[in-house]
Amino acid sequence: MTLALVGAGVMGQTLLGGLLRAGRSADDVLVVDRRAGRGRELHERFGVRVTGDVAAVRGARTVLLAVKPQDLPALLDSLAPHLDPDALVVSLAAGVTTAAVEARLPAGTSVVRVMPNTPSLVDEGMAALAAGSSCADAQLAEAEDLLRSCGRTVVLAEKHLDAVTALSGSGPAYVFYVVEAMVEAGVLLGLPRATATELVVQTVVGAGAMLRETGQHPTVLREQVTSPAGTTAAALRQLDDSGVRAALVSAVEAAAARSHQLSGG
Ligand SMILES: NC(=O)C1=CN([C@@H]2O[C@H](COP(=O)(O)OP(=O)(O)OC[C@H]3O[C@@H](n4cnc5c(N)ncnc54)[C@H](O)[C@@H]3O)[C@@H](O)[C@H]2O)C=CC1
Numbered sequence: 650m651t652l653a654l655v656g657a658g659v660m661g662q663t664l665l666g667g668l669l670r671a672g673r674s675a676d677d678v679l680v681v682d683r684r685a686g687r688g689r690e691l692h693e694r695f696g697v698r699v700t701g702d703v704a705a706v707r708g709a710r711t712v713l714l715a716v717k718p719q720d721l722p723a724l725l726d727s728l729a730p731h732l733d734p735d736a737l738v739v740s741l742a743a744g745v746t747t748a749a750v751e752a753r754l755p756a757g758t759s760v761v762r763v764m765p766n767t768p769s770l771v772d773e774g775m776a777a778l779a780a781g782s783s784c785a786d787a788q789l790a791e792a793e794d795l796l797r798s799c800g801r802t803v804v805l806a807e808k809h810l811d812a813v814t815a816l817s818g819s820g821p822a823y824v825f826y827v828v829e830a831m832v833e834a835g836v837l838l839g840l841p842r843a844t845a846t847e848l849v850v851q852t853v854v855g856a857g858a859m860l861r862e863t864g865q866h867p868t869v870l871r872e873q874v875t876s877p878a879g880t881t882a883a884a885l886r887q888l889d890d891s892g893v894r895a896a897l898v899s900a901v902e903a904a905a906a907r908s909h910q911l912s913g914g
């Protein structure tokens with residue numbers, strides 16, 4: 650076993666699936682989760698070994714931590730005595746700094762902080778990585794390789810990670826929220842729910858693909874949809890009158906502030 654994943658919830662399972670799809674052998678991975686039922690589910694689904702005992706990480710070259718930020722301090726305390734001196738610790742916990750992780754581990758432990766997102770489930774993830782104080786370039790590259798198995802990566806200074814958390818970490822939820830509202834609007838206008846859902850989902854996927862594939866600014870793409878005195882202009886006026894743009898800015902700001910707060914800042 651060279652990789653131990655501690656915490657097999659939404660994000661842990663998502664990354665595990667990506668790693669296995671990218672060709673990593675299930676024999677190479679150990680999953681640690683304190684919920685026995687959860688471990689069994691992952692064993693049945695992916696064929697990985699599972700345990701509830703964090704001491705089993707002994708010997709792992711890389712230890713991926715995917716527990717809630719509130720559970721991380723206690724986990725680090727129980728993990729520290731069992732960690733190999735040259736192990737790489739990769740934390741996914743929102744808002745928790747590399748310094749806070751390092752403070753609970755043996756001096757000199759290599760730590761990388763990562764903010765991934767749930768589209769990793771379909772290999773369209775976006776993850777930002779920041780290196781801790783003892784992390785060598787080669788270990789940062791190793792962590793990047795792990796995350797690249799299910800999407801894109803970017804390496805940033807750690808000071809940017811609260812903003813990243815607010816944009817791409819939480820971002821999928823904002824998109825799903827807009828989709829929910831648009832589907833309800835379709836139903837209000839008399840469309841069957843399944844039809845409304847298909848129309849909205851394909852519209853979001855298509856708009857996302859246009860943004861990426863044309864590389865054009867969103868303003869240019871929006872203007873192409875907006876005919877003079879047309880339907881889109883009427884809709885956009887309502888969005889502006891309702892302060893939707895300002896609400897989105899405030900929402901992202903609130904998420905970044907919450908991420909900062911989780912670090913004790
Ligand atoms: N869900 C998301 O969209 C994203 C989550 N994250 C981060 O990923 C981390 C995990 O989030 P989720 O997967 O959503 O949480 P979750 O609650 O779905 O999963 C956490 C798992 O950790 C296990 N666990 C907790 N303490 C443990 C311990 N001491 N030993 C063994 N297992 C333990 C729990 O039993 C649970 O299965 C969080 O720190 C979150 O900030 C980061 C980016 C996106």
Ligand SMILES: O=C(O)[C@@H]1CCC=N1
Pocket residue numbers: 743814818819
């Ligand atoms: O809501 C949260 O705290 C986590 C971090 C980013 C996405 N989900």
